[in-house]
Amino acid sequence: MTGMALYEDYLYARISDDELATEKGVTRQLRDGRDLSARRGGHIAGEFSDNDIAALRGAPRPDFDRLMAAVAAPNPTGVQRRIVCVHTSRLWRNRVERAHGIDTLGKLGIIILCTNGPELDLRTASGRMIAGMLGETDTGESEVKAERVYDAAKERAEEGRANGAVLYGWSRIYEYDRRGKTAGKVIGFRDEEKHAEADVVRWIVDELLAGKSLAAVRDDLNRRRVPAPGAGHRRKRRAKGQAEDGSRWGKTSVKKLAIRPANIGLRIYHRGRPDEALIPAAWPKIVDPDKHDRVVALLTDPSRTIERPGSRQHLLTWGVGECGVCGAHLRVAMRGNSRHGRRQQLYVCEAKGCVGRNLAAVDRYVEHQMVALMRRPDVADLLSGSSAKAAEALTRVTTLRARLTQAANDYADGHIESAQLRIITGRLKPQLQEAEAEAKAHRPSPHLELVMATVGDLAEQRWKSLDLNQRRAVMQAFGVRVVVRPMQRRGPGFDPASVRFLPRSADVAVTAPVTD
Template sequence: MVAGVYFRISLDRAGEGLGIERQREDGLALAARRGWATREFSDNDISATHGKFRPGYAALMAAAKAGEIDCIIVFHTSRLWRNRRERAEGIEILKEARVSVVPVKGPELDMTTAYGRGMAGMIGEFDTMEVEVKSERQRRKALQRAQSGRPNGGRRAFGYSADGTALRTDEDGSSPEADAVRQAYTSFLAGRTLSGIAADLNAGGFRTTADGPWLHNSVRVLLINPRNAGIRTHNGKEIGKGLWPAIVPETTFRAAVVKLSESSRRTNNVGAARKWLGTRLYRCGRPGCDGLMVCTYRAKYADGRPRRVYRCPACYLSRLADPVDMTVRRIVEERLGRDDVADLLTVDAGDQAEDVEGLQDEALALRQRRASAVKMWARGVLDDQELETVKQEIADQLAEIQVKLADAGRENVLVPIVGAEDPPAEWRKLEGIIDREQAIIKALGVVRLLPPPVGRRTFDPETVGFGWHRKR
């Protein structure tokens, strides 16, 4: 008689396998008392609830099909099955293989008889019910926790303490992680790329809470986390205000989310980070074209050396890159050096600051109305169609409010430059930080590269057109 001893534990937090070892000892002791030979099968830290592949269980069933074992010893039937579909399939396999189940705790189940299979099914239903009842309690507890504004569990959020209720602070009371989060939002809204922000965080000695380096994807996850604005979510939906301090204003968070979700935002068409000032910034000035210029190299010059050029993919206009970049940087520096530089920040007539607090109160009232509508539907006051109509109307109004909040949080990328003591010097410091330079140029105007005069071999600065957004 050969018994397949199967042992499994769903979650091994310590990674020591102690739960598995206890099941193994009990199973082997039962086999020894009955004088059976044994083969061991195990799955550590793998749940059986959702039908996830278990290599040990798969090997056990294969051994049963092949006639290599005569019975299965488990601590309890719940170690074998938690999932209804998997249990039904397993019972059929063991029926055909004429393999019984012998639990350490529980009745022996003879799978060759209808009674044994029926008992396996009934006991298994109680095992499944236990999991489902526990899951319902956990979901209800999670909803209650969210509605009360308390932070969720899980891994620590960057910038916050382990329990999520306060900012993470050093011994001197400072909050370097929270400061880094604020700077990340400021940099992003000022035109810095996600890769650039990741480089800044790594250079500052910061690590993710998973103890890894910052990458552009992890920066994206950081910026779209509502927790940073003190917003509590549940199952991906905003519930209300959290009980922890916000690192950034809601308007700043909304502006970052909108910018990240813009359909025109594509960062993979030129690599993770742009290397040249005019790449997909300068426009072709040939009449009727207006295409975006890309940077490439061309070797057909008298000295034989390759030269960097900007080329229009649409009409193939090309211009030497270095003198163009020097001219653009000089034009911007000259504009920032004028006495009327502060006029660049003048708000257009008709622009009005949004009532941020009023918008937030309005959003809260709409969410409360949505919750009330669901309760009215549960009492039968509203039918399905009426509920869906109310929810859609509220969703549309919430979307409008979020757009207004995002607009209120947008930052003028020119503020750090124009507000500096020496704007031209501040501009020169940014040379080589391409994303910041491009953001400032975009805020000032549009650069168009015109075809050079026929027969002219020297660079003509007049062929670099700068269309200003505001009057010079």
């Protein structure tokens, strides 16, 4: 530090909103702070800035915390310390934080020097009083502004207009007063379909309903270099693996785009709050409502997290194939004598290894059965599902869940013992799982277009043209379960009697020739 400096200055800058992360505001504040410090005999000991962080709600401000730690550090030289900022509103916006800050800085003997406001000596009672009065004004202004923003957002919601930037799939058309676009004032806006982007959204929905996985759709979009939503805009943070310009798609962005209510002309009001609601939007629909309902059902099905469709490598694992002994899922494992080259892939019980069967032979058998099923003349009737049966099963699900909850409450209140709770839970949970499975089995398939394109006389050729995820989608549309049971006979070869092929209903059992 030079001998001429009278003060040790710590510069602080903050901007509440900088969506594009340009940092122009904090850069300007720091520049003005340097100029004022030099004019007022200061030496800059540190510069701190929090960009795109609002202070009214007490959001974490990493550099503000570092500033407070710096001015509280030991001061062996005894030089007077100052905080230089554009205004006290940059330091505090809420009452709790301000009271704590004024008290702390007052005890440290800090002076606040503002480039656009007064100098406040917090060593004195009057300095602390004025800082508090200014701060209360700042908080009041913020709260009044927040009320205006809330009222405006509510009005936009009631009108069905967007609250924020235009969504992917639409373009924004601004409306001006009579002076026109060049000299007039914006008096409103409307969102219209942006055909290129809307086509991408529709393509995503169609591909997912055709049995493609989120990962496959993502890879196709990136391979074709289709710009992702927000591409070209600067952001403070990017998802892991995202390109700097935001041009790459991820599985999450594909899913969010496919299931958002905006696609069918609905907007969410007060997302995540108790009064959250879907209300009609002013923008046009870009996705058929029936397709939207089916893709939402597909992507929000809890079983997707179990079945892991994006990483599927085998036809029957995780959700279609079952162990005929304990009911567990099937997985694939290598078995046999590697010394003599006899190791082979088997479907085995995932839980206990109860059963094991040659993967290729089981797949051939299942494919023969599927082709026979897809050739049936009444195939359309097998795909429709039963809304009445689904509703009945869902009613049982709701009732059983309520009984389990009541049992838990009774135990918590001391009305029943732990042994009684175990008995109740042990009896009700299997019933609940059975009701949930039945409700799912009778729900119409979200992949109807894909399935209907594969049935008929050309079923075998069409089945062979499908990828693994699409074949699974067709099987699930028919509610197919494949149960592998222990072998009844000994010896080599594949025994079809040990594999049960079970479509949705018992009256649709099929037979097909089997080749070893």
